[in-house]
Amino acid sequence: MNITVIGLGNMGLPMAANLLKAGHIVTGFDLNPDLVAAHVANGGHGATSIAEAIRGAEAIVTMLPAGRHVDTVYLGPGGILDGINTKPILIDSSTIDVATAQKVAAEATKRGIDMLDAPVSGGTGGAIAGTLTFMCGGTDAAFAAAKPILQGMGKNIIHAGSAGAGQSAKICNNMMLAVAMFGVSEAFVLADKLGLDRQKLFDITSTSTGQSWALTTYCPAPGPVPTAPSNRDYTGGFAAALMLKDLKLAQDAAESVGAATPLGAHAARLYQEVNDAGEGARDFSVVFRWLAGLARAEVN
Numbered sequence: 001m002n003i004t005v006i007g008l009g010n011m012g013l014p015m016a017a018n019l020l021k022a023g024h025i026v027t028g029f030d031l032n033p034d035l036v037a038a039h040v041a042n043g044g045h046g047a048t049s050i051a052e053a054i055r056g057a058e059a060i061v062t063m064l065p066a067g068r069h070v071d072t073v074y075l076g077p078g079g080i081l082d083g084i085n086t087k088p089i090l091i092d093s094s095t096i097d098v099a100t101a102q103k104v105a106a107e108a109t110k111r112g113i114d115m116l117d118a119p120v121s122g123g124t125g126g127a128i129a130g131t132l133t134f135m136c137g138g139t140d141a142a143f144a145a146a147k148p149i150l151q152g153m154g155k156n157i158i159h160a161g162s163a164g165a166g167q168s169a170k171i172c173n174n175m176m177l178a179v180a181m182f183g184v185s186e187a188f189v190l191a192d193k194l195g196l197d198r199q200k201l202f203d204i205t206s207t208s209t210g211q212s213w214a215l216t217t218y219c220p221a222p223g224p225v226p227t228a229p230s231n232r233d234y235t236g237g238f239a240a241a242l243m244l245k246d247l248k249l250a251q252d253a254a255e256s257v258g259a260a261t262p263l264g265a266h267a268a269r270l271y272q273e274v275n276d277a278g279e280g281a282r283d284f285s286v287v288f289r290w291l292a293g294l295a296r297a298e299v300n
């Protein structure tokens with residue numbers, strides 16, 4: 001198929017590479033020309049505008065930072081729905097607010113175009129390996145059209161419900177993850193101070209009830225998991241600024257439906273502090289280093 005990928009960042013670039021590996025013709029566009037060049041080096045086609053990127057597309061995948069970028073790219077002047085003269089399946093895999101996801105999908109539907117919100121879980125490692133989980137919101141027809149494309153980038157493709165349901169699932173997942181990451185980080189900070197060897201703590205907890213993805217895949221303490229961002233100065237993973245965005249989305253959603261999420265609310269406040277400390281561009285596991293640099297009184 002002719003597939004366009006817009007947003008070639010930490011996630012979009014490797015996802016586009018997997019679509020190439022699956023045999024598709026993939027045209028990429030990003031505001032950063034270096035990322036377009038990287039996609040071309042991977043064997044893809046490059047474009048210098050959205051209009052150019054979507055010409056002849058049978059499917060369009062977007063992987064953008066936040067709701068406002070998705071709004072601009074789909075609904076803005078020179079955006080996807082402005083320039084489209086075919087009816088490709090639209091797949092937005094960014095993590096954004098439910099309201100924007102539903103608004104963009106409704107605009108697409110008015111033009112007779114199927115759209116799916118399909119945010120992902122699995123991190124950059126999952127994007128590179130093609131093992132992402134896709135949580136999808138949209139009609140049965142949109143899901144059926146998108147599924148074979150998503151299978152080129154992911155392992156678990158789940159239809160969560162109607163438009164916006166994928167985003168609802170995603171913010172629940174990331175709220176869980178943020179709380180877990182703080183839990184794991186606090187344990188390693190405590191263990192360091194108690195003089196317990198990090199590797200020993202990892203070997204024990206990774207086979208005990210404390211086990212989690214935050215521990216075994218993105219271990220925030222450098223050492224035990226060589227491929228974790230903590231071993232490359234917290235780069236190349238999931239930015240703390242994006243985690244803060246997701247926690248705010250979760251808190252907005254919790255507020256709107258009256259759900260009690262005290263630890264989610266606290267994690268949002270702490271990630272705000274991490275961002276205020278200038279660590280927003282680092283992987284969200286940087287909370288370990290941030291906590292290690294604090295005294296007990298500063299966070300209690």
Ligand code: NAD
Nearest residue numbers: 007009010011012030031064065094095123124237238242
């Ligand atoms: P990123 O910042 O690395 O990439 C986003 C890209 O979008 C950037 O390269 C940026 O230049 C581009 N962009 C922004 N506005 C654009 C526009 N108008 N036109 C074209 N390109 C534009 O972010 P990422 O880490 O790849 O994350 C993307 C999305 O995926 C976010 O919503 C994030 O919450 C979600 N996500 C990320 C991870 C992760 O581990 N990084 C995991 C799951 C979900």
